[in-house]
Amino acid sequence: MLICYSGTGNSYSASKTIQEAVGGTIVDIARRLHNNNFNLTLELDETLGIIFPVYFGTIPKAVREYVSKMKISNNGDHYIYAVMTCGSGCGSAPEDLDEVLEDAGYILDAHYTLIMPNNALVFMDPEDDYTVAGKLSRAEEELEAIIGDIEDRRSGAIRTIRGNYNPADAEKNRKAYEEVCSTKLFKSTEECIGCKFCERLCPERVIRVYGRTASWEKDSCSLCMGCLDMCPQSAIIFDGKRVRGRYHNDSFYLRSIGIAMPLGDKRL
Numbered sequence: 001m002l003i004c005y006s007g008t009g010n011s012y013s014a015s016k017t018i019q020e021a022v023g024g025t026i027v028d029i030a031r032r033l034h035n036n037n038f039n040l041t042l043e044l045d046e047t048l049g050i051i052f053p054v055y056f057g058t059i060p061k062a063v064r065e066y067v068s069k070m071k072i073s074n075n076g077d078h079y080i081y082a083v084m085t086c087g088s089g090c091g092s093a094p095e096d097l098d099e100v101l102e103d104a105g106y107i108l109d110a111h112y113t114l115i116m117p118n119n120a121l122v123f124m125d126p127e128d129d130y131t132v133a134g135k136l137s138r139a140e141e142e143l144e145a146i147i148g149d150i151e152d153r154r155s156g157a158i159r160t161i162r163g164n165y166n167p168a169d170a171e172k173n174r175k176a177y178e179e180v181c182s183t184k185l186f187k188s189t190e191e192c193i194g195c196k197f198c199e200r201l202c203p204e205r206v207i208r209v210y211g212r213t214a215s216w217e218k219d220s221c222s223l224c225m226g227c228l229d230m231c232p233q234s235a236i237i238f239d240g241k242r243v244r245g246r247y248h249n250d251s252f253y254l255r256s257i258g259i260a261m262p263l264g265d266k267r268l
């Protein structure tokens with residue numbers, strides 16, 4: 001089984017590739033959280049993959065909550081691994097996940113970093129097409145190696161890339177992430193056409209669209225950037241700023257929730 005959280009499709013795409021090789025089902029963490037369903041039924045020797053994006057060098061809020069409450073419904077010998085997708089490095093996400101899992105009574109056997117295109121375009125300049133294509137192609141190769149390691153049930157910190165990261169900053173980064181998770185920073189602009197795409201794609205179901213205005217109805221979310229990156233009109237701004245680029249992984253179209261991009265995609 002693979003449990004996955006994904007805002008713009010990178011982690012979902014990695015989950016699909018792993019699933020095609022090792023089998024099992026993909027479980028959408030956000031949907032499970034919404035349904036308060038924390039039970040995971042695994043075969044006795046089945047592996048459990050936890051696949052998610054790194055935010056501010058740590059784990060997404062939704063992943064933290066789900067993993068802290070999850071219950072595996074048998075006592076088999078489960079190899080538990082994490083694949084952390086990120087733009088440049090995983091920071092302290094492995095240790096943070098390890099801690100939450102340990103508190104929940106489980107052991108993280110192995111963790112892997114998977115460098116993919118960066119979707120945090122509110123904090124950085126967009127990557128050019130060449131960089132995005134190069135990252136996606138290297139990620140495919142890396143995934144093949146990761147799948148081999150999963151099949152061999154290797155343990156430890158395997159293929160870990162920390163990026164520009166100082167362990168002394170881990171706590172500071174976690175706090176910075178928690179502080180910025182406020183949905184008050186999102187707004188839709190006059191370019192909104194009321195298509196409700198953001199409402200339907202938001203993994204945490206916090207957006208409602210009234211006429212031609214999107215409204216964020218809960219105080220905070222995991223900040224996956226799905227709404228902002230994928231609005232077909234580029235009509236969502238963050239912290240008063242328009243961003244210069246948008247990113248989503250094409251595999252998002254195939255996501256199990258089955259949302260197709262509306263016609264007339266005008267993303268910058």
Ligand SMILES: Cc1cc2nc3c(=O)[nH]c(=O)nc-3n(C[C@H](O)[C@H](O)[C@H](O)COP(=O)(O)O)c2cc1C
Nearest residue numbers: 007008009010011053056057086087088089118119
């Ligand atoms: C709020 C936010 C913070 C991020 N922080 C980091 C980071 O600290 N390090 C990093 O390498 N990438 C960072 N990223 C980039 C994502 O981890 C990366 O693009 C990821 O593959 C997106 O996965 P998804 O498409 O499954 O949502 C961040 C993205 C967002 C939205």
Ligand code: SF4
Nearest residue numbers: 192193195196198231
């Ligand atoms: S996806 Fe964009 S255009 Fe469509 S309703 Fe949401 S904010 Fe408006």
Ligand code: SF4
Nearest residue numbers: 202221224225226227
């Ligand atoms: S509101 Fe936007 S950033 Fe927050 S979880 Fe929903 S899609 Fe992601």
